Structure formats: C-alpha cells, structure tokens
Amino acid sequence: MSEHHITPLRTYLIIAASLLFLSGVTVWVSYIDLGSFNIVLAMFVATVKASLVAFFFMHLLWDDKKNLTMFLMSLMFFGIFVTITMLDTEFRGDLGLNPEVKDPINKRAAFYDTLPLTDTHGHPVDEHSDEHHEDKDHH
Amino acid sequence: MAHHNPDAPSHLKHYFHDVNQQYETSKFAMWAFILTEVLTFAGLFVAYIVYRSWYPDMFVDAHKLLDVNKGLMNTIVLITSSLTMALAIWAIQKNNKKLSVFMLLATFIFALVFLGIKFLEYSHKFEVGQLPGEFYSYMGPDAVHLNNPHIFFSIYFIMTGLHGLHVAIGMGLIAWLVYSTQKGNLTSEYYTPMEMIGIFWHLVDLIWIYLFPLFYLIG
Numbered sequence: 001m002s003e004h005h006i007t008p009l010r011t012y013l014i015i016a017a018s019l020l021f022l023s024g025v026t027v028w029v030s031y032i033d034l035g036s037f038n039i040v041l042a043m044f045v046a047t048v049k050a051s052l053v054a055f056f057f058m059h060l061l062w063d064d065k066k067n068l069t070m071f072l073m074s075l076m077f078f079g080i081f082v083t084i085t086m087l088d089t090e091f092r093g094d095l096g097l098n099p100e101v102k103d104p105i106n107k108r109a110a111f112y113d114t115l116p117l118t119d120t121h122g123h124p125v126d127e128h129s130d131e132h133h134e135d136k137d138h139h
Numbered sequence: 140m141a142h143h144n145p146d147a148p149s150h151l152k153h154y155f156h157d158v159n160q161q162y163e164t165s166k167f168a169m170w171a172f173i174l175t176e177v178l179t180f181a182g183l184f185v186a187y188i189v190y191r192s193w194y195p196d197m198f199v200d201a202h203k204l205l206d207v208n209k210g211l212m213n214t215i216v217l218i219t220s221s222l223t224m225a226l227a228i229w230a231i232q233k234n235n236k237k238l239s240v241f242m243l244l245a246t247f248i249f250a251l252v253f254l255g256i257k258f259l260e261y262s263h264k265f266e267v268g269q270l271p272g273e274f275y276s277y278m279g280p281d282a283v284h285l286n287n288p289h290i291f292f293s294i295y296f297i298m299t300g301l302h303g304l305h306v307a308i309g310m311g312l313i314a315w316l317v318y319s320t321q322k323g324n325l326t327s328e329y330y331t332p333m334e335m336i337g338i339f340w341h342l343v344d345l346i347w348i349y350l351f352p353l354f355y356l357i358g
Contacts, residue, residue, distance in 0.1 A: 020218055039357070057222075082181075
C-alpha cells in the first residue's frame with residue numbers, strides 16, 4: 001500500500017504540542033471572568049483542537065473527501081437536533097402560562113373566525129345557542 | 140468476468156477489485172460508524188445544553204465540586220495517547236514492527252492511566268454522595284444552596300461513563316492490535332485494522348476535548 005500518504009513525524013509532533021498548548025490555554029482563560037463570552041471562547045478552542053485531531057490524526061486532510069463529508073454530515077444533524085429541541089425547551093413559557101409574555105398564543109387561531117363554530121365532535125353549533133336556550137326557558 | 144488473480148495478496152477479498160478499493164471501502168464504512176457514534180453522544184450533548192440553559196447558575200456552582208487538576212491530567216494523558224496511536228500507524232507504514240508495537244503498548248498504558256484517574260474521581264464522588272438522580276446525597280457547605288445539583292451529576296456520570304466505556308473498549312481493541320502486529324499479521328502492505336481502530340481512538344480523544352471544558356471549566 002505504498003500509495004498511501006505517510007504523514008511526516010514532525011507534523012504529528014507539532015500537532016500534539018499544539019493540542020497540549022491549547023489545553024493549557026483553555027484552562028487558563030476559564031479563570032478569567034469574561035461573562036457569557038467564557039463558554040464561547042472555550043467552545044472555540046475545543047473546536048480548533050477537534051479540527052486538528054480530525055484533519056491530522058484521523059488523516060481527513062489527505063483522505064478522499066467523502067470521509068470528511070460523512071463526518072460533517074454528523075455535525076450537521078447534531079445542529080438540527082439541538083436547534084429543533086431548543087425551539088421547544090426554550091419557549092415553553094410562551095404558551096400563555098407566563099404572565100410576562102405580552103401576547104400569548106391565541107387558543108383559537110384567527111383563521112377559524114371565518115368558519116362556523118363546531119363542537120368537539122365536529123357538529124356545527126350556533127354561537128348564540130346558549131343565550132337562546134336561556135331566553136326560551138325564561139320566557 | 141474477473142478471474143481471481145493468483146498473485147493477489149491473501150488479505151484481498153474476492154469481491155473487491157484491488158487492495159486500494161478494499162481499503163477505501165473499509166475506511167468509508169468506519170466513518171459511517173463514526174457518524175452513528177457522534178449522534179449517540181449528540182443526544183447527551185443536547186441533554187446537557189437543555190438543562191444548562193434551564194439551570195445556568197446551578198451548573199456553574201455544581202462544577203466547582205469537580206477536580207480540575209484531575210480533568211486536566213486526563214486531557215494531557217488522552218492527547219498523548221492519541222499521539223502514540225498516530226505514531227503506531229506511522230511506524231507500521233514504515234514497516235517498523237518493533238516501534239509500532241511499542242507505541243501501541245504506550246497507548247494502552249495511557250488509556251489505563253486515564254481510567255485510573257477516572258476511578259479515583261468516581262470513588263471520591265461515591266464516597267461523598269455526589270451521585271446521579273435519586274442517589275445524590277451530598278449536603279456539604281458548598282452544596283446546600285444548590286438548586287437540583289443531582290441533574291448536573293446525572294449528566295456528568297452518563298456522559299463521562301459512556302466515554303469511559305469507549306476507552307475500555309478501545310483498550311481491548313488496542314490489545315488485539317498489539318497481538319496481531321507482534322504476530323506479523325499487520326504490515327505496511329496491510330494495516331487496515333490499525334487505521335480503523337486509530338480513527339476510533341481519536342474519536343474518543345475528540346469527545347473528551349469537548350467534555351473537559353463543558354464539565355470542568357464552566358464560568
């Protein structure tokens with residue numbers, strides 16, 4: 001299999017040294033209070049480290065690009081997974097339960113105002129039927 | 140119809156055109172497996188993200204109960220083991236069997252050190268009761284004000300536990316590589332299993348690269 005790319009020893013050593021250096025950096029910056037920027041920086045450094053591992057140690061840089069495509073697809077699906085889940089978990093308070101939300105979701109969408117009212121079985125009902133019944137009973 | 144070539148190497152399966160096609164196919168299948176691995180961990184990362192966004196302050200306070208030094212030591216051990224794994228493949232590509240076996244043994248020992256440090260961390264947490272879910276019982280002065288710390292430890296134990304299981308499985312695979320390489324089954328002509336297990340081992344490193352800052356270095 002002489003046609004396979006053999007990564008030079010020097011490259012491996014430089015990548016390993018960079019990974020160890022970046023690990024030190026990420027610990028060091030975690031002790032500096034940057035507010036919400038801490039997590040952004042930590043994830044950025046982690047992603048740089050992960051890219052070094054994937055491209056050099058896992059040989060993706062020299063591989064056929066179909067392997068990189070497969071790997072990036074897994075990250076894309078992870079992104080979809082996170083986004084759709086958080087569209088639920090982050091907005092649960094908006095369903096009219098949270099008094100701080102100005103415009104809770106209408107129980108009856110505006111679209112249905114153009115259609116006749118139906119009961120739970122789908123039978124049409126008269127909007128003022130209750131009042132009429134009362135009227136009939138009393139008069 | 141392709142006749143079976145009597146000069147073909149013994150590791151070439153008859154249903155492949157040549158050794159390079161066989162190698163590329165194996166590697167692509169390995170990356171398909173890596174995709175399923177990423178998505179397995181993705182579910183746990185989503186759990187982490189959702190609960191951290193619900194309990195941001197609790198996550199910051201509960202993470203102080205973890206030992207950063209042990210976490211950093213494990214990071215260094217795992218990165219070094221990734222290097223020795225890469226060098227084992229480099230050595231076999233150069234047909235240096237002795238160096239390859241040495242690097243595989245070094246990788247195995249680093250993996251053992253990783254699990255040893257993890258064992259020290261776990262046993263301390265079992266002692267003081269910093270455990271997942273209903274098993275949580277720690278009421279130390281640094282934890283009395285915490286709101287639902289058992290959720291943090293549920294996610295911590297499941298994520299690092301599944302990762303630790305991968306390290307243990309990797310150790311078994313590396314031990315098998317040591318045996319195969321020593322026996323002469325793997326050479327510069329055919330080292331596909333070592334390349335595949337190498338990719339698996341680097342994935343274990345890659346996941347730890349995210350677990351370390353997410354659990355040990357919050358805020």
